[in-house]
Amino acid sequence: MLVDHAKITVQSGNGGNGCVSFRREKYVPFGGPDGGDGGKGGNVIFQANEGLITLLDVQKRHFYKAQNGVHGKGSNCNGKNGEDCLILVPVGTQIFDAETNELIGDLIHHNQQIIVAYGGVGGRGNSHFATSTNQAPKIAQEGKPGEKKTLNLELKLIAQVGLIGFPNVGKSTLLSKISKAKPKIADYPFTTLYPNLGMTQLDEWTSIIVADIPGLVKDAHKGVGLGYRFLRHIERTEILIHILDISADPIFQYNTLNEELKLYNEALFKKRQIVVVNKMDIQGSLKKFKEVVTPYFASLRIQPVPISALTGEGITTLLETIKEIKKGAANSC
Numbered sequence: 001m002l003v004d005h006a007k008i009t010v011q012s013g014n015g016g017n018g019c020v021s022f023r024r025e026k027y028v029p030f031g032g033p034d035g036g037d038g039g040k041g042g043n044v045i046f047q048a049n050e051g052l053i054t055l056l057d058v059q060k061r062h063f064y065k066a067q068n069g070v071h072g073k074g075s076n077c078n079g080k081n082g083e084d085c086l087i088l089v090p091v092g093t094q095i096f097d098a099e100t101n102e103l104i105g106d107l108i109h110h111n112q113q114i115i116v117a118y119g120g121v122g123g124r125g126n127s128h129f130a131t132s133t134n135q136a137p138k139i140a141q142e143g144k145p146g147e148k149k150t151l152n153l154e155l156k157l158i159a160q161v162g163l164i165g166f167p168n169v170g171k172s173t174l175l176s177k178i179s180k181a182k183p184k185i186a187d188y189p190f191t192t193l194y195p196n197l198g199m200t201q202l203d204e205w206t207s208i209i210v211a212d213i214p215g216l217v218k219d220a221h222k223g224v225g226l227g228y229r230f231l232r233h234i235e236r237t238e239i240l241i242h243i244l245d246i247s248a249d250p251i252f253q254y255n256t257l258n259e260e261l262k263l264y265n266e267a268l269f270k271k272r273q274i275v276v277v278n279k280m281d282i283q284g285s286l287k288k289f290k291e292v293v294t295p296y297f298a299s300l301r302i303q304p305v306p307i308s309a310l311t312g313e314g315i316t317t318l319l320e321t322i323k324e325i326k327k328g329a330a331n332s333c
Contacts, residue, residue: 004155004233006059007098013041013066013082015120015143018128021074022136033136034076035126038143041119042066042082048107052090053197055155066117069143072125082119092158092236098150108158108236116151120144154232159197159211161322162234164261165243166253170278172196174243174309175212178319202323211237234268239325241274241318244293244304246285250277251296272325274305276318281308 016038023034044066064087070079095105095116105114123141130137163171179198196212213234234240242257244250254275262269277293279285289306297304305321307314 003054003056003059006055006153007150008058008061008153009063009148009150010044010085010087010117011063011065011148012044012085012117012119012146013068014146015039015041015122016069016071016079016082017142018123018125018140019072019074019077020126020138020140023075033126033130034074035140036072036074036077036079037125037128038072038122038141039069039079039081040122041069041143041146042084043115043119044085044087044117044147046087046089046093046095046105046107046114046116048091048093048110048112049088050091050110052088054090055093055153058087058089058153066119066146068146069119069122071143072122072140076125076127078125079122081122084119089153090155092156094154094156096152096154098152101152104151117147117149120146156236157197157211157233158209159233159237160208160326161200161210161239161241162237163210163212163241163243164234164257166245166248166257169243169245169248169253170309171212171243174276174278174307174315175210177309177312177315179210200319202319202326206323206326208322208326235265237271239272239274239322240268241276241322244275244277246277246279246288246293246306247282250293274318274321274325275302277304277306278309280306280313281311 018038019035021033021035023032044064064085066085067082069082072079089107091108091110091112093107094103095107095114096103104116107114121144123143126137126140129139163175165171175196175198178200198210198212199207200210201207211233240261242254244253258269275297277289280289289304293304305314305318307318309315
């Protein structure tokens with residue numbers, strides 16, 4: 001199960017206290033100060049790991065704490081620094097302050113790290129406070145407390161291509177044809193309850209990650225259906241593929257999808273798009289495609305790609321189209 005949201009509390013370690021201590025030494029008042037410094041508290045660190053695909057493990061544990069610094073000791077022995085608390089999350093995780101909703105970090109690369117709570121500084125021992133007029137100071141600093149924060153974690157999948165469309169238009173079937181992904185496929189709406197990822201090989205040197213997003217419906221941006229919760233997973237994609245069902249009303253589906261994208265996030269609407277008309281294996285679909293679908297999209301200067309995800313017809317053309325768009329984008333950089 002894909003868990004793409006988690007709320008946790010983190011606390012960095014407190015700094016250790018400085019020590020008040022005196023060594024025994026002839027002719028030196030109180031033997032001379034030799035109190036060591038307290039150790040620094042551990043930090044709380046997030047690290048992206050490409051081997052993880054969900055926030056499930058993070059969500060199970062609600063509180064994370066780094067180790068406190070050890071107090072200083074005599075003979076100028078400084079306390080040991082507290083160990084950091086390292087939290088592994090999937091690549092694509094965003095970290096927000098739960099109180100202010102401020103974005104603290106966006107981890108988009110493998111092994112990328114961010115410190116979200118810094119450990120407290122250790123206090124200085126009394127050896128630091130000796131002066132010519134006070135050669136036997138009986139004071140030392142207390143360690144600084146660590147930071148405590150409540151955080152919201154959101155996962156946005158890292159995929160180059162996103163498959164979007166109404167429920168039961170064939171997105172999962174297409175993903176299963178172009179990759180080794182095995183999404184759940186059935187003949188009823190909302191078969192896909194969580195985004196699915198698949199690796200697709202465009203040629204010998206080029207592979208892409210494709211995300212199958214749960215079906216969108218009208219008013220998805222308001223939370224209707226399943227779409228709103230998962231729309232954020234296509235925010236990072238380079239290309240959006242509209243999967244339209246020739247057996248329904250593909251023109252209505254296309255306009256509704258684009259309106260939902262625009263209402264949710266204008267940037268999604270402006271992404272490169274490929275229009276795919278699926279289920280061309282159904283009787284009468286070719287005539288409808290030529291007489292209804294093609295003229296409409298020609299008026300928009302869009303050339304739809306007819307396919308049958310079930311039989312595999314047209315999928316090679318679709319992959320070539322994706323490859324050409326990516327090649328054009330690379331050349332324009």
